[in-house]
Amino acid sequence: MLTKVMTWLSLAALAVALYSHSNIPDLGITGLVIFAGALVVLIQAARQRKRYWTAGLIVIVLLFNPLIALPVSHTMAVSLELACILALLASLFALRAQPLLSIPSITDRTPGSESL
Numbered sequence: 001m002l003t004k005v006m007t008w009l010s011l012a013a014l015a016v017a018l019y020s021h022s023n024i025p026d027l028g029i030t031g032l033v034i035f036a037g038a039l040v041v042l043i044q045a046a047r048q049r050k051r052y053w054t055a056g057l058i059v060i061v062l063l064f065n066p067l068i069a070l071p072v073s074h075t076m077a078v079s080l081e082l083a084c085i086l087a088l089l090a091s092l093f094a095l096r097a098q099p100l101l102s103i104p105s106i107t108d109r110t111p112g113s114e115s116l
Helices: 002-020 029-047 051-063 074-094
Strands: none
Touching: 002 029, 002 074, 029 051, 029 074, 051 074
16 A cells, blocks of 8 residues: 555656656655655565566666756656656556465365364
8 A cells, every 4th residue: 555655646746847847856855755656666566576677666766866866958857757657657557466365264164174
């Protein structure tokens, strides 16, 4: 649930960044939200052992890293933000959490079993 919420927050922040026409190093709190959301999705991809998703999300995390800002041109920033939006939207469907299987009861009698 946390991953889905953070992904949607990151998508909203990316939409705000795209609409505001700001450069990636100048995003401030918006960039931090994108970074945190991508980091949470990265951890989920790593836990599910999805190597290609993990590699792609590492690029997004490094791009929006608040400590080391990468200077890019405005047109490059817009295209990168669009690519990040598409990647995070796709991750909502590709990185779904696996449902936990129920544990069978030891007292449940299965048909055809022998009694002790």
